[in-house]
Amino acid sequence: MEVEVVVHVEGCLNLCRSKESMEKFVSIDCGGRSNYTDPNTGLKWISDAGLIRHGKVVEVATPNGLQYQSRRDFPADGKKYCYTLSTIERRRYLVRATFQYAKSDSGDSFPKFQLYLDATMWSTITIQDSARIYIEEMIIRAPSSSVNVCLCCALTGSPFISSLELRPLNLSMYATDYEDDFFLKVGARINFGASSKDVVRYPDDPYDRIWSSDQEKRQNYLVGVAPGTESISTSQNIDTRAREYPPLKVMQTAAVGTKGWLSYRLDLEGFPANARAYAYLAEIEDLGNNETRKFTMQHPHVPGSGNVIINIAENANGSYTLYEPSYMNISLDFVFSFSLVKTWDSTRGPLLNAIEISKYVQTIPKTDSKDSK
Template structure:
């Protein structure tokens, strides 16, 4: 690895399943996930060839249909590179490789499909934080058990990867390739201060950079290259390239997550020395996509000059799953095309999830010390609901039932309930709640309310008699006082208020149930 140094501010590196915190050879500080997630089992990975400490363990989860989420702290409206990695290494001894889904909040980020137990699966995204946390969730196992090896969060300064669509879609990485690399090793931090991983074009695997044109050669320089453009690729990447000495560069590769609309940029710099003036002009060709070909690239003129970065590309382009492309020199060019690096991302439309998500997150945050149930994270309804919640799905994902019976809740009845207007059932019985019954009149679907066996005070609110669907109202064994609204008598509901010694029925001999 490159020479170690102190990591950049804001970096978060989580060793999933790891037992201790440590600093690796790159200077990156790794944190155990022990206090960051309430579910799953830490497992030591057998038979792994990786020498990186973070891949000696993983965290595995049951195939129970639930989702399992990490909530990562972020700064609202800041842009981040988010990376999740998965090294299976046969941890469960199963004959079937795992297959499950990775979610970013309520949005399906990507499937995670293991084809080779020894190969690292990596998923990266560029996201604009919409709140103070980003939830990364695993769910929907088709085979095997969901698992994760690492989670990494890297702040992106300035305008890096800014798009007009970032409030409604994030960028999922399909390819980030360093051409002309001297070895199969990737380039990353500290050579890239943002810790992007630039995969070497020397890596050999199926459908990755095949069909290279004859006459493709590597070139390099040890001279500084000016890289201060929009995305600031690292100088080390720009110091190598491939050149089509016979007039063209051709490649074919599969793009994870495509077909779809994407963000695609190439990085060029003239790094070859020449004793006589020469030109390097070429054009891009993609079969079946004639509109994608842009104006002629003249590296020396566009940069301008040698050892300077030129970054042409598309902020929104439709690309296929199998991408074949060629750079071909023009007739008036004395040299063949050059390519130092490129990146391709797919736009993933952000699913809004439940409109009740913010209120539910606030409610759960009151009780994080009381148990795993308050730390499940992600959207309360999607792709699966929290263990104590039921949701409807049509026409929107809405919370319709909350069951927090016997959870040792203290303080007042959570005020967030008032904002949950689609609630049909509330069970807060057998806790230590105090204060008055809140105004739930906006929840016109309420049919079952269980507040019994608490320490609630104040009167029985008159709005309860106006809830059109109310069938059960359990208020027994509290400290309620005053008179019971007369209208409740005629409703024919199951109503229990025993044990409230100061609660009375107006003009009627006291009883405890209706």
């Protein structure tokens, strides 16, 4: 009976946190004709018609969701075209921009252009697949009462955007020693052991982070998987009340190395770079009295990484409880390869619930400008 009460209370906490977060979300459908509520998520989307004076609305023939039925295209003239988002100074936010180009009957080249956050270069958007949704996420501590998200500098085609989102974060989340001078550009956020290819986001994640499924494969991303890798899951509650608050749904699944090791390789866009890397771990199998799960996390560019032994239940002070080993400033190459290897005295193979990798992007101070809005 006590366990049932804990699950109920934790579920209520997650629900209340989710509703409170949603009230402060900003979700802009770029090119949208009207405001609406997404029936799948309950999120309220607003049209950008009253937010920006430039660009033209282009209808999308094969949209991947309500907010992708149209997009806003901007002139390829070298000017910056910007959306202004209101923020609370020194509050942390997740800023997300998405791009779905869809098919073009004109035969024009796919667009390639630049994305800025204030004066800081965020990313070069390179469209190679018309059907794919390209997602860019930046975690920031707001430098002022507003931030500008800008598009410009097309090398081919015209700059465009499908949606723009602003998500306030819990005060403890994503704190670093470098946030006065750096933003965090999200490179990978992966849910291991996922039950489908679907992403996990709001309402399962109250902060609406997007957790990609490890079943979603693409070229040079999540390859080199070790033999004996299997997915496991649990319906039990997991205590995720730690600094980064990963969603319960993500922590209830995991990949396990039944033959003693897990290995993955993925390409990280925009690397090599200094990065913040997190593993999210929870023991979600019931181990017998004489069973143990101990392993090392090995990375070829981290000296001594193989000497640190992880025992999830011991490190987390119990099973079904979150443990967050991390590197706050690590140099990673474009190709990120890592392995989890069972120790000689462990009876179970390694386990991995989720990882998150973000690149440090040095901020450029905002200056007064004549950007178009």
